[in-house]
Amino acid sequence: MGRAPQKRRIETRQRLLDAAGDIVAEAGFAGLRVDEVVARAGVAKGTFFAHFPDKDRLLAELIGARMQAALADIAAGPPPDDVEALADRLAPLYAIMASERAVFDIVVRYSGAALETEPTEITRNFVAQDELLTGWIARLQARGLRRDVPARLLAEGVQAFATQAIALHFCVLHDPVPIDDRIRPYLRAWLTRDVALS
Amino acid sequence: MGRAPQKRRIETRQRLLDAAGDIVAEAGFAGLRVDEVVARAGVAKGTFFAHFPDKDRLLAELIGARMQAALADIAAGPPPDDVEALADRLAPLYAIMASERAVFDIVVRYSGAALETEPTEITRNFVAQDELLTGWIARLQARGLRRDVPARLLAEGVQAFATQAIALHFCVLHDPVPIDDRIRPYLRAWLTRDVALS
DNA sequence: TTTAGAAATTGACCGTGGTCGATTTTACGG
DNA sequence: CCGTAAAATCGACCACGGTCAATTTCTAAA
Numbered sequence: 001m002g003r004a005p006q007k008r009r010i011e012t013r014q015r016l017l018d019a020a021g022d023i024v025a026e027a028g029f030a031g032l033r034v035d036e037v038v039a040r041a042g043v044a045k046g047t048f049f050a051h052f053p054d055k056d057r058l059l060a061e062l063i064g065a066r067m068q069a070a071l072a073d074i075a076a077g078p079p080p081d082d083v084e085a086l087a088d089r090l091a092p093l094y095a096i097m098a099s100e101r102a103v104f105d106i107v108v109r110y111s112g113a114a115l116e117t118e119p120t121e122i123t124r125n126f127v128a129q130d131e132l133l134t135g136w137i138a139r140l141q142a143r144g145l146r147r148d149v150p151a152r153l154l155a156e157g158v159q160a161f162a163t164q165a166i167a168l169h170f171c172v173l174h175d176p177v178p179i180d181d182r183i184r185p186y187l188r189a190w191l192t193r194d195v196a197l198s
Numbered sequence: 199m200g201r202a203p204q205k206r207r208i209e210t211r212q213r214l215l216d217a218a219g220d221i222v223a224e225a226g227f228a229g230l231r232v233d234e235v236v237a238r239a240g241v242a243k244g245t246f247f248a249h250f251p252d253k254d255r256l257l258a259e260l261i262g263a264r265m266q267a268a269l270a271d272i273a274a275g276p277p278p279d280d281v282e283a284l285a286d287r288l289a290p291l292y293a294i295m296a297s298e299r300a301v302f303d304i305v306v307r308y309s310g311a312a313l314e315t316e317p318t319e320i321t322r323n324f325v326a327q328d329e330l331l332t333g334w335i336a337r338l339q340a341r342g343l344r345r346d347v348p349a350r351l352l353a354e355g356v357q358a359f360a361t362q363a364i365a366l367h368f369c370v371l372h373d374p375v376p377i378d379d380r381i382r383p384y385l386r387a388w389l390t391r392d393v394a395l396s
Numbered sequence: 397t398t399t400a401g402a403a404a405t406t407g408a409c410c411g412t413g414g415t416c417g418a419t420t421t422t423a424c425g426g
Numbered sequence: 427c428c429g430t431a432a433a434a435t436c437g438a439c440c441a442c443g444g445t446c447a448a449t450t451t452c453t454a455a456a
Contacts, residue, residue, distance in 0.1 A: 006452065009404065034443060044406040049444065108306060112369025148393040153383060160362035160384070164354065167361075171310025186355060189347040193391055196346045204422060207434065232413060242436040247414065 013051050015041040020058055029059055030102040057120065060110045063103055064121025066096050071128055079136050081143070083191050084184070086136060090162070091180050093129070098166045098179050108163065130155050137191070146193040154191060161186035211249050213239040218256055227257055228300040255318065258308045261301055262319025264294050269326055277334050279341070281389050282382070284334060288360070289378050291327070296364045296377050306361065328353050335389070344391040352389060359384035 019040035023032050034055050038045050052058045070093045080086040097107050110122040133155035141147050146154075165182040188195050217238035221230050232253050236243050250256045268291045278284040295305050308320040331353035339345050344352075363380040386393050 003402075003453085006403065008452080012404080033441090035441090045443090046407065046445080047405055050404070055443065105307070108365070109303070112365050146392075148395075149387040153387060156362065157359070157384060157387070160358045161355070163361065163365075164358035167306070167310050185351060186358070189351060189355070190388065194344075194346045201423085201432075204433065206422075210434080231411090233411090243413090244415080244437065245435055248434070253413065 009051075012041070012043060012047060016043070016048060016051055016058070017061065020062060024062060028102070029063070029100050029106070032059065053117065056106060056109070057117075059102075059106050060120040060122050063096070063106055064110075064125055067093060067107075067125045068121060068128075070096055071125060071132070075128075075132050079139055082140070083145075083187055086140070086191075087180065087184050087187055090158075090183075094162055094166060094179055094183065097162075098169055101170055104166055104170065111159075111163075126159065129159065133158055140191075145191050148193070157190050158187060161190060207249075210239070210241060210245060214241070214246060214249055214256070215259065218260060222260060226300070227261070227298050227304075230257065251315065254304060254307070255315075257300075257304050258318040258320050261294070261304055262308075262323055265291060265305075265323045266319060266326075268294055269323060269330070273326075273330050277337055280338070281343075281385055284338070284389075285378065285382050285385055288356075288381075292360055292364065292377055292381065295360075296367055299368055302364055302368065309357075309361075324357065327357065331356055338389075343389050346391070355388050356385065359388060 016037060019037050020032060022040065023036055032055075034045065034048055037058075038048050048058075052061070074089050074093060077089065080089050097104055107122055110120045111126045113119040113123045130152070134151045137145060137154050137158075138151040141151060162183055165179050165186065168182060169177075169179045214235060217235050218230060220238065221234055230253075232243065232246055235256075236246050246256075250259070272287050272291060275287065278287050295302055305320055308318045309324045311317040311321045328350070332349045335343060335352050335356075336349040339349060360381055363377050363384065366380060367375075367377045
């Protein structure tokens with residue numbers, strides 16, 4: 001364990017994050033250049049990589065922060081009472097993930113902790129999603145949801161379908177359906193034992 | 199419509215593919231460098247990009263070819279008679295997708311046709327997977343599989359779970375379970391109406 | 397206050413993917 | 427066989443992410 005980080009380091013890191021945030025606001029995540037970030041933050045290029053192992057990790061940091069905010073918002077409300085309400089509640093989170101192709105790519109890459117690296121905010125977000133969903137689903141299993149499968153597996157499945165739906169969203173073979181509408185049929189089929197009856 | 203490609207162009211393209219194949223055999227997909235490919239093929243760098251829009255598309259070409267071979271093999275056999283057999287049959291295809299992190303990344307990126315670009319061999323492979331699976335599942339629906347959801351949606355779901363399972367495979371948070379074992383619980387839950395009874 | 401050493405920063409440099417105007421090769425009508 | 431326009435190839439060049447030895451700044455013990 002090294003020493004605690006100096007105040008200067010904290011400030012530099014924040015300046016880098018702020019500069020990056022500004023650039024994203026102007027040019028999107030895909031338009032972010034490391035040279036531009038360090039220029040705006042007023043530091044040398046090497047400093048950037050003393051704070052972030054690579055460019056993608058900075059993006060993951062920014063995206064993870066947005067996802068955490070959205071998830072906190074979602075978790076703050078009451079648990080949903082059926083599958084449709086559940087889909088409604090998750091929509092804002094998925095909107096972030098699908099906001100840009102570059103964002104989705106980063107989310108997918110870091111949704112599971114990469115083997116070598118420290119977990120990112122995105123990884124933690126997915127773990128938190130898992131817990132929230134598992135709780136919601138376990139509660140709904142007392143109210144008509146399928147009970148033949150553990151709540152945790154169902155929760156993981158929800159994430160699988162969300163990824164699939166967003167991936168299809170970036171695909172031209174399929175009509176430009178809103179992702180929310182695309183996720184819903186999956187969730188109905190996955191979470192209920194008999195769609196015709198629900 | 200321009201003219202048909204000249205013989206020379208066909209040969210050059212093949213030399214590039216062969217060189218790339220050799221390098222992959224030696225160093226894996228992650229170890230492929232464009233400079234190395236053109237050096238072995240005996241052409242200039244610009245020629246490479248006259249044949250492939252970018253490096254990733256070459257990789258997609260190589261990976262797609264392997265996937266097509268595996269899928270043809272799978273399709274050649276008789277249709278499976280239950281969920282377990284279905285999972286068995288798909289295993290070789292998933293083994294390719296999970297063989298390397300770099301491979302999985304490419305597969306995910308091109309599994310749906312990217313908005314701007316020509317569809318790759320990988321895209322076509324996923325469409326073919328979809329059709330094969332839809333046929334298999336429709337047949338199995340006459341033998342006990344859930345009938346409350348259209349076969350095509352179930353087929354898409356299988357792909358969603360495969361992606362999820364392979365992604366988790368590259369994640370250290372979870373134990374190093376073989377991907378096949380990871381996919382199976384999903385498929386049982388997704389394809390049957392009541393896991394406890396099956 | 398001094399000072400040793402750790403922490404933080406610097407910027408020249410490199411590897412690699414990708415571009416583009418110049419050049420050579422091919423196909424084909426006359 | 428020649429002339430010419432399209433096709434194919436070439437390679438110097440650029441953009442951008444990432445490295446690292448050198449330098450500056452900070453901290454804390456003496």
